[in-house]
Amino acid sequence: MIVPTHRVHNFNAGPAVLPLEALERARNEWFDFAGTGMSVMEMSHRSKEFLALHAEAQRLLRELMEIPESHHILFLQGGASLQFDMVPRNLLGEGAGADYIVTGSWAEKALEEGKRHGAAREIWAARESNFDHVPQPGDALSIDPAARYVHLTSNNTIHGTQWKHFPDTGDVPLVADMSSDILSRPVDVSRFGLIYAGAQKNLGPSGLTVVIIREDVLQSCAKNLGPMLAYRNHVKNDSLYNTPPTFAIYMLRNVLQWVKDLGGLPSITARNERKAELLYEVIDAFPELYRGHARVDSRSTMNVTWTMSDEALEKRFLAAAQDRDLIGLKGHRSVGGFRASVYNAMPLMGVRALVDHMRSFAERNA
């Protein structure tokens, strides 16, 4: 394995760190993919080599996430933002209702697009506490049994919260934006009518969106939509209605193979839990200095958010972090402070470097 001479600890929220092994494989195959004498970017999406790659990426994702045969896997473009539109455009229909659980800014944007297409309704929101928690088991959610779907965001990048137990929505299909925690832990996919995720956190580069849609939900989709906005059309054409983002799909394949080689979701989950634990431990060890933004029951394993009491201190913390090659830690302006994004590809070593910094900074400023 080539070890790059200068590689920082990359805590970016997305686009984010990628597994070194996935990057390296791409670099090795750069001029000659699968013995074709060309780069994977230079070949037809209808060639047998690309079709095999496309199928391999689907198969690996199905295997790793244990996606049942009832669910189709799509590779689309436009990110979660286009899914905010496509979900209600396909599933809602005029006069019909959908229930949105609003756990942060991205959920708010999804709701807004829902309202553009039908009677989308906010049924929960923790705005008063700046989205510091998500609903817990036992919390009443007042889901309309006639709703076409219930929408939630499984992990909230900005606020650093994450669902640990998904709600029981009865016969109403559950739709989830899993952009920032897909493939980070086991999820019972059969319970979801539709899952979507921008690739740029846990799956690969930006410019690729994964959609997982259950057959009965597909059957309920609106007809007569334009081909690019219709799930029906993309399923019918196995995501090859038009030229897909071939290189991003290639990188997805490399990332999925890396997850598999590591031992699949059980290993990834254990690794992610350990990483998050180390960070929350140091936050909790210095409560006078570090204030975790997320409520303990809602703490995310993907995005760890905290603030400090003093802005001057925050500036010093960030500058000292940069000196240690700890990059991308500035929190989103709506929370302030810090955010360490520790997606699948963030190695334990990077988290340890950050924890060391947090501990020594705290001890110096006790």
Add this chain to the structure above:
Amino acid sequence: MIVPTHRVHNFNAGPAVLPLEALERARNEWFDFAGTGMSVMEMSHRSKEFLALHAEAQRLLRELMEIPESHHILFLQGGASLQFDMVPRNLLGEGAGADYIVTGSWAEKALEEGKRHGAAREIWAARESNFDHVPQPGDALSIDPAARYVHLTSNNTIHGTQWKHFPDTGDVPLVADMSSDILSRPVDVSRFGLIYAGAQKNLGPSGLTVVIIREDVLQSCAKNLGPMLAYRNHVKNDSLYNTPPTFAIYMLRNVLQWVKDLGGLPSITARNERKAELLYEVIDAFPELYRGHARVDSRSTMNVTWTMSDEALEKRFLAAAQDRDLIGLKGHRSVGGFRASVYNAMPLMGVRALVDHMRSFAERNA
């Protein structure tokens, strides 16, 4: 420069051959973009390094194509297929009309989406001769002066035809799908209200769409569209409303820099003309064997199409071509025979290898 050990002559129609220099630069910067200690895929699209790259790609495109300040440059997703939808969605409006010049299959698809949004009308089509030509100066086009726009496809990948002189549409904005010949020759951009192009022929990898829109056309766009489908929103946010396909934009930058280093459009044009000339010469030299599909006045410099009288011969030609590492020559099923796509990045050397093959095959089968 690293010369790959095995690189074929890649005549794929798209995704297609990329400049070796652009690929090599990417490989050299693979683990460390701009001294950041990470790959360009791993960094925030809001980082100063990415913003500089994004601006550089826009600036290079503006410089090379001489795009006036009246026109905005957008980097979007979804390919030309999504533009087939976005153009009428933004520009047409219910009850309004638009005129489509149908020079091939892609133009037909564009028209179909036009009809979904308003009174789109086919004003020209050469279906009876299997789209072997495009309108010529002097041909009557009966453009409705009240039309919101006139749509054309500047180069027809499947049929191998290309506009040499764009029509005068008076005050009606001209909209062009330039997916397969953008940046291949000088074009007076000021004459166009909107230009769009999927990147995967002359600009870079698939998954990126370039849109060039004139300010007055932008002002006439529909309001209250969802953000992802509204040109207004993308212009307002300088294509950064949501996470863009960062790696594809990076590759676009590398390709544009290569064009500039080569001497810009004058050099590229001369090179493309020479390449096409060589191919049409050999087709014309053996009229008993090779039949050019496109009418002489409409011949494309990007996609050269021809058939043979005999299917068995065609099979032998293709097999012998493959033996010489001449790849991607099979014609589209609606034309049959062969298609040599010779986009900007196809070196003269590759064309010479194909011409040699055509000549020796013809001589052996005279």
